[in-house]
Amino acid sequence: xxxxxxxxxxxxxxxxxxxxxxxxxxxxxxxxxxxxxxxxxxxxxxxxxxxxxxxxxxxxxxxxxxxxxxxxxxxxxxxxxxxxxxxxxxxxxxxxxxxxxxxxxxxxxxxxxxxxxxxxxxxxxxxxxxxxxxxxxxxxxxxxxxxxxxxxxxxxxxxxxxxxxxxxxxxxxxxxxxxxxxxxxxxxxxxxxxxxxxxxxxxxxxxxxxxxxxxxxxxxxxxxxxxxxxxxxxxxxxxxxxxxxxxxxxxxxxxxxxxxxxxxxxxxxxxxxxxxxxxxxxxx
Numbered sequence: 089x090x091x092x093x094x095x096x097x098x099x100x101x102x103x104x105x106x107x108x109x110x111x112x113x114x115x116x117x118x119x120x121x122x123x124x125x126x127x128x129x130x131x132x133x134x135x136x137x138x139x140x141x142x143x144x145x146x147x148x149x150x151x152x153x154x155x156x157x158x159x160x161x162x163x164x165x166x167x168x169x170x171x172x173x174x175x176x177x178x179x180x181x182x183x184x185x186x187x188x189x190x191x192x193x194x195x196x197x198x199x200x201x202x203x204x205x206x207x208x209x210x211x212x213x214x215x216x217x218x219x220x221x222x223x224x225x226x227x228x229x230x231x232x233x234x235x236x237x238x239x240x241x242x243x244x245x246x247x248x249x250x251x252x253x254x255x256x257x258x259x260x261x262x263x264x265x266x267x268x269x270x271x272x273x274x275x276x277x278x279x280x281x282x283x284x285x286x287x288x289x290x291x292x293x294x295x296x297x298x299x300x301x302x303x304x305x306x307x308x309x310x311x312x313x314x315x316x317x318x319x320x321x322x323x324x325x326x327x328x329x330x331x332x333x334x335x336x337x338x339x340x341x342x343x344x345x346x347x348x349x350x351x352x353x354x355x356x357x358x359x360x361x362x363x364x365x366x367x368x369x370x371x372x
Contacts, residue, residue, distance in 0.1 A: 136222035137260070143215060144260035146177030147184070147360055154185065154359040158351070159192030161185045161359065176211070181360075183209040188362040195293040195352055216367050219259045223371060226265065256315070256323035256357040257347065259364055263317060267372035270341040273332070278340045282332045287311040290331070294349035307334035312354070315345055326354050327361075346372070 150173065153164040163185045168178050187206055194201045206212045257263030275281035287309035295305035312326020329348040334340045347365045348354065356362065 136218055136225055140215075140218050140222045140260045143177065143180065143218070144258055146174055147181060147259070148358070149173055150177065150181040151359050154181070158356060158362055159189055159196065161189055180211040180215060183212040184360050184363050187212055188360070191362055191366065192352060195291070198292070200293065212363065215259065216370075219262075219367055220371050222260070223262065223265070253320050254323075254357060255317065255320040256327050256361070257364070257368070258358075259367070262364075262368055263315065263320070263323070263347075264345060268343050268345045270343050273340045273342055275338060275340075278334045278336065278338055282309045282334075282340070285311065287330075287332050291350045291353070294351070304334075307340075309333065310348070310350060312348060312350075313345070323357065326350075327357055 150163070150168055153168040153171070153173075154161055155164070156162050163178075163181050165178055165182060168181070169175070183206075187209055190201060190205065194205075206216070253261040255263070273281065288311070290305070290308040290310040292305060294310065295308045309332035311330045311332070313328050313330055314322055314325040315328035316322040326348055328345055329350070330345065331343045332340055333343075347368050349365055349369055351362045351365055
């Protein structure tokens with residue numbers, strides 16, 4: 089619901105936010121199986137990054153066995169097992185499909201899933217924890233990184249000389265590694281500025297820091313964009329975005345170049361993109 093100026097109705101957005109706080113959507117999907125109880129053990133055996141590389145490769149190998157659009161994905165568990173894929177990877181894949189179907193069902197219903205939507209998905213939780221540990225270790229190690237092409241305001245960096253990584257990023261190789269910095273914007277009317285520069289009001293489910301004190305979803309704007317790195321090439325628009333935010337009637341900030349959290353507005357570059365994007369934003 090939008091008014092004549094293109095902004096969301098404050099009353100409608102407020103009702104939705106209350107629903108986000110109160111409702112947990114649970115969806116049962118075909119992909120869930122007995123394999124889902126198999127624990128991920130790779131993180132106990134090796135470094136976080138090495139374990140993450142192994143699991144990411146396993147998730148990529150599941151792609152031929154995942155069918156259906158986001159919100160209606162199905163994992164062919166039997167086919168993946170017959171092809172010799174690891175039981176822990178199949179279990180992780182089943183939980184990821186289940187999680188993404190619930191994620192899309194919730195956003196289309198106009199509600200949020202709760203504070204910890206994957207609480208009953210231990211394999212996916214372990215993957216997210218492992219990815220977060222690897223991200224911290226990567227920063228501490230001083231790994232050689234390559235800056236993205238384009239404006240210096242794009243921010244972030246990617247690991248250099250790693251072939252075969254999705255140009256949109258993945259768990260083992262997030263793009264960008266760090267959250268981009270913010271640049272200040274001043275205009276006669278900040279809403280008009282964002283609208284004239286091809287931003288739109290951010291979908292409620294993709295509103296950053298919705299429940300942090302002082303953050304207003306009605307002040308949040310999104311502009312879809314592509315993202316190009318010197319190492320991996322281009323992730324096509326609108327899979328990335330620039331985020332705008334109003335801090336006053338004439339002031340705001342822009343954060344340029346991050347995975348687009350409006351995951352129901354474009355085609356995913358790979359089957360578990362929704363899960364990856366949710367992890368990326370929860371760790372930046």
